[in-house]
Amino acid sequence: MLRPDPGVLGQPHRAALRADEASYRVGLRVPHVTEAARFYQGLGFEPIGAIPGPDGSTVMAILRRGELQLLVDALVGMPFPDSDRNA
Secondary structure: OEEEOOOHHHOOOOOOEEEOOOOEEEEEEEOOHHHHHHHHHHOOOEEEEEEEOOOOOEEEEEEEEOOEEEEEEEOOOOOOOOOOOOO
16 A cells, blocks of 8 residues: 655655555664564564674564554664764
């Protein structure tokens, strides 16, 4: 299904329609990504993807339920090599 993309801060985006995008996105920073992802799966969210850290542990999990997408990322340890943000 195609829906209008509201763009940033309600301004129209150049690509007026996007396929299969969640209407709402929420980012959560948690101490234990895998445990939090399991919790949200128990509430009916389906895993869409995961990003491993350098040590192999999951530092971000992407889950979706209907029109809501959750980005569950690590409270510490998210790698941002091109910035000063390390934790």
